[in-house]
Amino acid sequence: MTYSTFMLLFLMGVCGAQGASHLRICAFNLHNFGESKTKKPEVMETLVRIISRCDVSLLQEVRDQKQQALKRLLDQLNRYAGANAYSALESERLGRSDSYQEQYVFLYRTRRVTVIDQYQYPDTRPGRVDAFSREPFIVRFRAPTSAIKDFVLIPQHTSPTNATEEIDALYDVLQDIKKKWKTENVMLLGDFNADCSYLPKKNRKNVRLLTDPNLFWFIGDDADTTVRASTSCAYDRIVVNGQQFARATVSASAKAFNFQEEYHMTEDMALDVSDHYPVEILLKAAASTQHEVCFSLLLILLTLIFTHT
Template sequence: MKIAAFNVKNLGMKKVNNDNILKNLIKIVSRYSLVVMQEVQDPTGNAMKKFLTELNKYGKNKYHPFEMLSSEPIGRNSRKEQFVFFYRHDEINVTDYYQYEEENEDVLAREPFIVMFDCPNTVVKNLVLIPVHIDPDDAENELEALDDVVEDARETLKTDNIMILGDFNADGRYLNDETREALSISSAPYYWLIDEDADTTTGANDHTYDRIVVYGDEMYDAVVANSAKPFNFQKAYKLKKKLAQSISDHYPVEVELEED
């Protein structure tokens, strides 16, 4: 079962109404059984409803359709974002979800929308996804706070099968190697799956901003070896750089779970 996280840069009706962008987004999402998008800006929900309708008209999606689950708009300022999940409901079911809220401090600019899935065809059977879009200006503190988020999810949802995924902004000028390696989530029982040299951006830099991190040995053992990587859609679909960058400034990061 293939899972992905994709920061789609200001995803709203303007992009959904652009035929070239829409066509390629549909091709990208259709590679997966489960995708979580970040940086969605669709407070009415109309853009994502339209995207879902068009997505389910494409190829095998007609027979293996996606369903959608969205958070409320999240963020401190007027530029709020949503986390939006698309999942094939003949493979996966949502069993629980909640909006994480910090108890004492306001560290996370966009608190994760945590979702638990029933995955009967994989070795883990249930899976919790914690999507993140880390504020680049406070990356160290926000990433350190994710250990508390995981502990809350473990206690609330009664499982250790947890995956954190999304735009960590964990590279370049936002986070150096030494700082990253000192984070609570940088050592066991956490495992970082995306190679440190992987380029997850469509721009001129080669930074590894987007990450997938799993919690615990059982979750790590459920991952297909060497399956965690960015999907370079510009290269795969032979797109011009301008079109690729109009789709997003990020590539999706993906991983595959072992089937039962």
């Protein structure tokens, strides 16, 4: 192998590695995640494998009363992915009933994203009723290597009995946060219970989050985000505000991640992990100066090779 050929192969490899750096955002209802699940090694191993695929993960149904389960998950995740690879940002405990409360938790890869700001949406606003069982815990991220370098994630786990009203109320949250932080780059995600009997088709015309043409639902009604074979519902969703943000997503990357199939699990084994599949989407990598330099060097090297052959 000549030196020129070696350099050509090396530069092609470098360029290829740089071009693959999309940002994966995930939302996962962990179904009653607490101390009992941390005592099941096979469940924790599966959770770590799933979460380590993502650069940002929204976790829901975190019911960590002793404040130890999340720490154990983060510790195990960082042992798997590398020391201090992930950080956690968690909401307060949310819920109308003292006997049932949850937290929203964001786990994010620190070398890819940083937190700019956070905001716990209040349970009541002047002139409004208490719209949510679990108010959104909203986080603004910076991602220097992403095509969208500054974006907001609005999480929501709706109450199944009030899904239609809560999904509609998310529209108000979206408008409030766009005004508060002066940004259009907003994504709403989580277990919306946005299908089957919880969101009847007759109700959809009254849901502003569905009727606004500037909002793009990237997990369609034909998706199945549930583990049980007896159900097929698109409960978990990803919604992007605005064409600019929508164009920054990788085509056809939004999907439910079927970990049962991917990791060759029985249904019972999968249900020990959760009764939901996580949903995910990829944001395109930024077109950086490094890519331009790499491409220029490739052209120069190709010219030299052909000139001297």
